[in-house]
Amino acid sequence: MDxxxxxxxxxxxxxxxxxxxxxxxxxxxxxxxxxxTKMMRVRFPKINKDTWVMWTNYGQYKVV
Numbered sequence: 001m002d003x004x005x006x007x008x009x010x011x012x013x014x015x016x017x018x019x020x021x022x023x024x025x026x027x028x029x030x031x032x033x034x035x036x037t038k039m040m041r042v043r044f045p046k047i048n049k050d051t052w053v054m055w056t057n058y059g060q061y062k063v064v
Contacts, residue, residue, distance in 0.1 A: 008057035016064040017042060017053075025051065027064065 011017050011030045019025040019042075026043035033055055040055045053061065 005056050008059055009063045010055065010057050011040060011061065011063050013040075018064050019044070019053075019061055021029040021060045025049075028053075052063050 013030050013033050015030045016027055017030060018027050025044045026046040028044040029049075030040050031043050031050065032041040034040070037056045039052045041050055042053050049052050
């Protein structure tokens with residue numbers, strides 16, 4: 001495990017995540033996780049968009 005990412009909880013499919021990045025996408029639902037690319041598809045209803053987000057958590061999201 002990456003020592004930088006260790007203190008942050010990693011999301012699972014079905015979890016809600018709060019985006020903490022500069023893009024301010026609000027609260028999203030994890031729809032799919034691709035372990036090969038280490039990305040997760042998150043649906044953000046507020047902006048009506050699905051976005052691929054890095055799955056390894058370096059503090060860019062918080063699992064709610």
